[in-house]
Amino acid sequence: MTFRELRALIGEDYRANGSDATRAGFRTxxxxxxxxxRMSVRSRLLRAPLTMIYRxxxxxxxxxxxxxxxxxxxxxxxxxxxxxxxxxIHGHVTIGDECIIRQNCTLGVRRIDxxxxxxxxxxxxxxxxxxxxxxxxxxxxxxxxGANAVVLCDVxxxxxxxxxxxxxxxxx
Numbered sequence: 001m002t003f004r005e006l007r008a009l010i011g012e013d014y015r016a017n018g019s020d021a022t023r024a025g026f027r028t029x030x031x032x033x034x035x036x037x038r039m040s041v042r043s044r045l046l047r048a049p050l051t052m053i054y055r056x057x058x059x060x061x062x063x064x065x066x067x068x069x070x071x072x073x074x075x076x077x078x079x080x081x082x083x084x085x086x087x088x089i090h091g092h093v094t095i096g097d098e099c100i101i102r103q104n105c106t107l108g109v110r111r112i113d114x115x116x117x118x119x120x121x122x123x124x125x126x127x128x129x130x131x132x133x134x135x136x137x138x139x140x141x142x143x144x145x146g147a148n149a150v151v152l153c154d155v156x157x158x159x160x161x162x163x164x165x166x167x168x169x170x171x172x
Contacts, residue, residue: 009077016079016098017080031061032070038051066086066087068088073095076097092109094119096122099123101127103129104130105130110136119151120136125139125144126143128146131146131148134151137151139151139161141157143158153166155168
């Protein structure tokens with residue numbers, strides 16, 4: 001990724017987040033994008049200070065904003081992290097374009113012995129407050145996960161998942 005592409009992605013995130021640079025979700029996405037970009041710097045000597053800046057900013061986002069989004073995750077364009085606090089996203093998660101993530105959401109692994117089995121969210125997925133998505137599950141495009149739902153199975157495109165454990169309901 002070039003620096004120009006980094007600036008364009010951050011600009012899209014800025015506009016998607018209401019053009020408000022004070023929002024913790026936008027700032028966390030900016031740190032995430034910077035973390036991904038710094039890995040494209042070939043020279044280890046040049047990348048070292050960028051890595052120190054990234055790590056400091058990552059810890060700030062995690063400890064102050066309560067949003068953990070490592071650079072190893074794959075995050076699409078125009079993602080919105082609506083509210084800060086209690087958001088944990090595993091490093092192997094894939095998040096599609098235009099998703100909305102609210103406070104206290106967890107996207108992670110289901111079993112400690114399978115660290116690569118993380119969720120995949122399609123485009124325009126809407127996660128309610130406190131939603132938990134665990135394991136190698138796929139959430140289809142346009143699906144919605146209700147508040148405090150615990151999703152352990154795939155959710156088809158456009159469906160709604162609610163409850164603990166979540167049950168899937170097709171929306172029409």
